[in-house]
Amino acid sequence: MKRVIEVKNLVKKYSKTTAVDSISFEVFQGEVFGLLGENGAGKSTTLEIIEGLRRPTSGEVKVLGFDAQSQKKQIKKKIGVQLQSSAYYNFLTLKEILNLFCTFYESKTEPMDLLRMVNLEEKANAYVNSLSGGQKQRFSIVASLVNNPEIVFLDEPTTGLDPLARRNLWNLISQIKAEGKTVVLTTHYMEEAEALCDRIAIMEKGKILAMDETHKLIEMSENPFSISFVLGSKIDKDAFSKVVSCGEIENIFGKKNHFILRIKDRACLNKALPLVMKLNPDSIQVGQATLEDLFIDLTGKVIGE
Numbered sequence: 001m002k003r004v005i006e007v008k009n010l011v012k013k014y015s016k017t018t019a020v021d022s023i024s025f026e027v028f029q030g031e032v033f034g035l036l037g038e039n040g041a042g043k044s045t046t047l048e049i050i051e052g053l054r055r056p057t058s059g060e061v062k063v064l065g066f067d068a069q070s071q072k073k074q075i076k077k078k079i080g081v082q083l084q085s086s087a088y089y090n091f092l093t094l095k096e097i098l099n100l101f102c103t104f105y106e107s108k109t110e111p112m113d114l115l116r117m118v119n120l121e122e123k124a125n126a127y128v129n130s131l132s133g134g135q136k137q138r139f140s141i142v143a144s145l146v147n148n149p150e151i152v153f154l155d156e157p158t159t160g161l162d163p164l165a166r167r168n169l170w171n172l173i174s175q176i177k178a179e180g181k182t183v184v185l186t187t188h189y190m191e192e193a194e195a196l197c198d199r200i201a202i203m204e205k206g207k208i209l210a211m212d213e214t215h216k217l218i219e220m221s222e223n224p225f226s227i228s229f230v231l232g233s234k235i236d237k238d239a240f241s242k243v244v245s246c247g248e249i250e251n252i253f254g255k256k257n258h259f260i261l262r263i264k265d266r267a268c269l270n271k272a273l274p275l276v277m278k279l280n281p282d283s284i285q286v287g288q289a290t291l292e293d294l295f296i297d298l299t300g301k302v303i304g305e
């Protein structure tokens with residue numbers, strides 16, 4: 001796989017704060033790579049250094065083989081950066097803004113095609129201020145595509161959106177990936193990272209705590225599998241104690257015979273399943289841990305606490 005971004009021992013200090021604390025990672029062509037972490041983790045700073053918008057204190061960053069500091073010009077032609085919607089001109093229409101952006105580049109895309117891609121063609125002559133939150137976000141993403149970039153950077157693309165608008169944006173990001181572009185995004189939404197990203201780096205206090213393909217990361221959590229089951233009123237105690245020995249059992253609060261068995265690996269899952277079936281459960285559901293479970297294992301907290 002071709003590496004399109006290479007970050008080595010990157011450090012960024014702002015007087016007393018170390019925003020990025022010696023991180024290294026690579027991004028491969030065609031993938032959606034996510035930087036996941038709570039506010040202040042160092043995600044935006046990392047992104048802005050890669051985009052050539054900020055100077056690192058030390059370390060090396062290459063984008064498409066070019067140095068992010070000394071070869072910014074070459075990089076800018078080939079990347080798209082989503083701006084916050086407040087950064088657009090208030091007295092230009094969507095079409096005029098896209099036309100203006102097109103004049104900055106040699107390789108360009110037809111503005112109406114872009115607006116169509118995000119169902120905003122009817123808003124071509126409207127101002128950004130008149131758009132809903134979701135429409136503004138869609139526009140800001142599509143505005144980053146005017147130069148048909150190889151890599152698209154999205155900083156917290158769905159923050160503040162309602163669930164439906166968020167889903168629409170997820171579809172748009174998947175569509176961009178399907179066109180063969182590489183997407184690098186930051187988010188503090190676990191389910192967003194899980195739904196969109198091929199690989200994720202979990203950041204906290206400027207460091208990368210864990211990084212891998214999304215499903216492998218989830219399997220890194222202490223108990224990546226679970227069996228949730230409901231028993232009738234008569235429970236075979238011997239059979240139940242065998243089930244308990246396969247993992248960590250929890251009685252769902254407020255529900256008498258509803259249990260969750262958390263399991264540490266596939267071998268234990270294979271052992272536990274037939275044992276639970278012997279209890280003749282009224283219902284049974286096998287589940288997987290989520291990124292949130294891993295985040296709690298790694299940091300001892302949930303995002304937003």
Ligand code: ADP
Nearest residue numbers: 014017019037038039040041042043044045046
């Ligand atoms: P995130 O994107 O994960 O929310 P940031 O990269 O924005 O994190 O910030 C990382 C840390 O660096 C935070 O402690 C933040 O307060 C600090 N920081 C960010 N930008 C600046 C700046 N321009 N000057 C001083 N400190 C900054």
